[in-house]
Amino acid sequence: MARSDLPFRKDNAGRFVQWLVMVLVFLSAIAATVNAYTDALLTHWSRSVVGTMTVQVPPAAEGRSSSDAARDAEKVLAALKLHPAVASAKAIPREKIVTLLEPWLGSGAAITDLPLPALIDVQLRPDSTNSAASVADLVVKAVPAALVDDHRVWLSRMTDLAGGIGKIALGLVGLIAASLAFTVIFATRASLTEFMQTIEVLHLVGARDDYIAGQFARRALTEGIVGGVLGLVLFAPTLAAVVWLAKQVQAGVLPQVELPPLHWFVLALLPFLAGLLAMFTAHFTVRRALRAMV
Numbered sequence: 001m002a003r004s005d006l007p008f009r010k011d012n013a014g015r016f017v018q019w020l021v022m023v024l025v026f027l028s029a030i031a032a033t034v035n036a037y038t039d040a041l042l043t044h045w046s047r048s049v050v051g052t053m054t055v056q057v058p059p060a061a062e063g064r065s066s067s068d069a070a071r072d073a074e075k076v077l078a079a080l081k082l083h084p085a086v087a088s089a090k091a092i093p094r095e096k097i098v099t100l101l102e103p104w105l106g107s108g109a110a111i112t113d114l115p116l117p118a119l120i121d122v123q124l125r126p127d128s129t130n131s132a133a134s135v136a137d138l139v140v141k142a143v144p145a146a147l148v149d150d151h152r153v154w155l156s157r158m159t160d161l162a163g164g165i166g167k168i169a170l171g172l173v174g175l176i177a178a179s180l181a182f183t184v185i186f187a188t189r190a191s192l193t194e195f196m197q198t199i200e201v202l203h204l205v206g207a208r209d210d211y212i213a214g215q216f217a218r219r220a221l222t223e224g225i226v227g228g229v230l231g232l233v234l235f236a237p238t239l240a241a242v243v244w245l246a247k248q249v250q251a252g253v254l255p256q257v258e259l260p261p262l263h264w265f266v267l268a269l270l271p272f273l274a275g276l277l278a279m280f281t282a283h284f285t286v287r288r289a290l291r292a293m294v
Helices: 012-049 066-082 094-105 131-142 151-194 196-204 209-248 261-293
Strands: 052-057 086-091 118-124 147-150
Touching: 012 151, 012 209, 012 261, 052 066, 052 131, 052 151, 066 086, 066 118, 066 131, 118 131, 131 147, 147 151, 151 196, 151 209, 151 261, 196 209, 209 261
Parallel strands: none
Antiparallel strands: 052 118, 052 147, 086 118
């Protein structure tokens, strides 16, 4: 670190900024990770459901036998296979449906004996226009009680949710940056007041405002980087704990997704960004204060 003519080691303002930067970088890392995970989860779901539909044929109700429900499912399946917009249509085995329900309903005879609907997985051709609407009309005409789940509607709602989370995360990062800037301003002003006599002596021996402001800026840069690194050190076990808790959730509830390398690169840059913000804020604050003293 460059030599300083100001006794910063006796100044508590710098240490306060360092601890505050630690907390702010920790919160920024959490906000950025939540946003990145939401985007990755949405991308995973988008790849899984694009061009797909699910048809539910209700189970046998009062006045209907299980054979009637089976015939309805076969009727819908046969109609789907003849539709030009359908690339493939296949019935999902009951065993797989039971497996999909296990994370929520558990396993055993209780779920096995439930009157579950027949599910048909439908893959649409990518070049078909208005294919989802025409397929839905076909299914309803074949079996009026059947339900068609167009995954694009659900995905659109999830996209809106992800967009909202992203805006909240971006707003949180903006508030954190503003909090850091204001804290550096007040801490720098407190240091200026404390070192006023030393600064006057430096002026008398020919020191310029840029020279004095540069010393405050270097101190702010160092404290910002150190505090940012401490924030990431605090964030690492927190992230590990969240990942461990997520793995305790039964498979199928939360899909495993990988965060992009860019996210980790941005996290690694957070201490340096915090240090640069603190440095420029301190330099601007000192220059402005010294000009006002003239």
